[in-house]
Amino acid sequence: FCLFYTKNKQHNYPPCIRGWLPWFGVAFQFGRAPLDFVEKARAKYGPVFTVLAAGKRLTFITLHEDFNTFFTSKDVDFQQAVQDPVRHTASIEKDSFNKNHHMCHAFIKERLTRSNLSVFFADLCDEFNNQLKLMKQEGSDDLADIVRCLMYPAVMSNLLGKECCPNCQTEKEEFKKHFLVYDEGFEYGTQLPEFFLREWANSKTWLLTFMENIIFQAQKNKPSKADAKTLLHHLMLNITDKFVSNYGLLMVWASLANAIPITFWTLGFILSEPSVYKTAMQEITSVFACKDTTNITVTESDLGSLTYIKCCMLESIRLRSPGAITRKVVQPLRIQNYIIPPGDLLMLSPFWAHRNPKLFPDPEKFIPERWKHSDLEKNVFLEGFVAFGGGRYQCPGRWYALMEIQMFVSLTLYKYEFTLLDALPKPSLHHLVGTQQPEGPCRVHYKQIK
Numbered sequence: 001f002c003l004f005y006t007k008n009k010q011h012n013y014p015p016c017i018r019g020w021l022p023w024f025g026v027a028f029q030f031g032r033a034p035l036d037f038v039e040k041a042r043a044k045y046g047p048v049f050t051v052l053a054a055g056k057r058l059t060f061i062t063l064h065e066d067f068n069t070f071f072t073s074k075d076v077d078f079q080q081a082v083q084d085p086v087r088h089t090a091s092i093e094k095d096s097f098n099k100n101h102h103m104c105h106a107f108i109k110e111r112l113t114r115s116n117l118s119v120f121f122a123d124l125c126d127e128f129n130n131q132l133k134l135m136k137q138e139g140s141d142d143l144a145d146i147v148r149c150l151m152y153p154a155v156m157s158n159l160l161g162k163e164c165c166p167n168c169q170t171e172k173e174e175f176k177k178h179f180l181v182y183d184e185g186f187e188y189g190t191q192l193p194e195f196f197l198r199e200w201a202n203s204k205t206w207l208l209t210f211m212e213n214i215i216f217q218a219q220k221n222k223p224s225k226a227d228a229k230t231l232l233h234h235l236m237l238n239i240t241d242k243f244v245s246n247y248g249l250l251m252v253w254a255s256l257a258n259a260i261p262i263t264f265w266t267l268g269f270i271l272s273e274p275s276v277y278k279t280a281m282q283e284i285t286s287v288f289a290c291k292d293t294t295n296i297t298v299t300e301s302d303l304g305s306l307t308y309i310k311c312c313m314l315e316s317i318r319l320r321s322p323g324a325i326t327r328k329v330v331q332p333l334r335i336q337n338y339i340i341p342p343g344d345l346l347m348l349s350p351f352w353a354h355r356n357p358k359l360f361p362d363p364e365k366f367i368p369e370r371w372k373h374s375d376l377e378k379n380v381f382l383e384g385f386v387a388f389g390g391g392r393y394q395c396p397g398r399w400y401a402l403m404e405i406q407m408f409v410s411l412t413l414y415k416y417e418f419t420l421l422d423a424l425p426k427p428s429l430h431h432l433v434g435t436q437q438p439e440g441p442c443r444v445h446y447k448q449i450k
């Protein structure tokens with residue numbers, strides 16, 4: 001790890017890792033394993049440093065004390081940081097995005113706020129029960145794939161409406177195939193022209209057509225009552241330009257891409273430690289005692305009692321958080337003793353922030369008990385936990401995400417007994433965008449509990 005870098009004393013900019021190639025910078029080394037690169041750069045160049053990659057200046061801040069500036073400073077901007085990636089990945093023009101983004105964020109936040117979750121609760125529980133009924137009584141499969149097959153249709157139906165989710169087996173498989181390609185290539189899609197990403201571009205087109213069709217269906221079945229409207233109906237009410245299905249695609253991506261890998265990790269971490277699995281099962285069986293295994297009605301109070309499962313979920317989120325979140329610097333910004341120039345993309349890595357041993361002792365270890373020190377009832381997270389971002393544009397789906405993951409994990413463990421056939425894979429360090437994907441397969445054997 002020896003890359004050419006410069007110190008610009010005159011302006012007191014942070015050290016800049018620029019490599020030998022003008023413009024291209026260290027794009028190759030950085031792109032190969034960006035999370036690894038960031039941590040090595042921090043160890044070598046200090047807490048604030050700039051990476052020059054493919055014409056972009058990415059300035060990373062790594063000290064907890066600077067995070068508040070990242071989230072709240074008027075000198076940084078969320079929309080300007082994401083408008084190019086949004087244009088590349090969902091073909092939404094800048095003008096449309098600048099006009100609609102704030103309002104989109106606001107209505108998703110309003111629909112998915114904690115006090116409104118009861119609207120989704122019973123239906124989501126039914127959806128999970130119905131999907132779990134389709135699972136064989138006994139078998140072996142990849143755990144990540146099991147989670148996707150059960151959760152994609154359930155969550156889409158719950159958020160977008162019953163007629164809108166992939167229905168028959170072939171459509172479900174098609175959707176899953178294209179969504180996986182789209183999600184896997186999302187980060188490259190934000191930067192490279194589609195010409196270089198043929199398969200990814202095909203899947204994006206398939207998904208956009210799929211969204212156009214479900215919007216057409218939803219238009220025919222518009223309910224009159226406000227509380228019967230799905231997130232998709234609200235999207236259609238709010239977006240009046242030609243990009244409505246493009247926004248729909250982004251909304252679907254945001255709602256599946258982070259929460260579903262975290263559900264996999266939560267199950268994986270629980271199953272990989274016998275004492276954790278035992279404690280989790282004791283809690284689940286005591287809360288669901290006497291409930292029929294085929295159709296369990298989970299209540300909000302049940303989720304409130306499943307505190308150990310909640311701790312396991314939060315600990316999984318901590319360990320597998322998004323690689324980086326970003327803001328564009330719009331005015332010179334002081335961080336530590338440096339000035340970050342306008343135009344830089346300011347980067348914060350939740351993944352590495354959650355490995356700060358001062359805030360999270362023994363940071364690499366899965367320790368659900370550390371969450372007992374947070375006020376779980378009030379959903380106050382531990383200090384330094386930034387998995388959902390922060391400030392004005394913090395993740396608007398976070399309360400829904402916590403509800404769906406906790407509900408799914410509890411129901412699945414209550415209905416099926418699992419044995420890991422592979423060791424739990426490491427996270428792949430290839431992505432900065434979104435929560436971490438497993439590096440390899442993780443097969444499990446499952447058997448229905450009578």
Ligand code: HEM
Binds near residue numbers: 258262390391396401
């Ligand atoms: C564990 C699961 C999840 C994690 C870790 C997560 C994390 C994040 C993060 C870090 C951001 C960017 C925030 C920032 O830059 O400050 C974000 C944005 C967003 N998330 Fe989530 N998210 C999760 C689940 C969900 C779910 C389930 C939904 C929807 C149902 C959702 C909807 C969104 C949307 C729409 C945005 C974009 C907001 C905007 O453009 O203003 N997320 N999420």
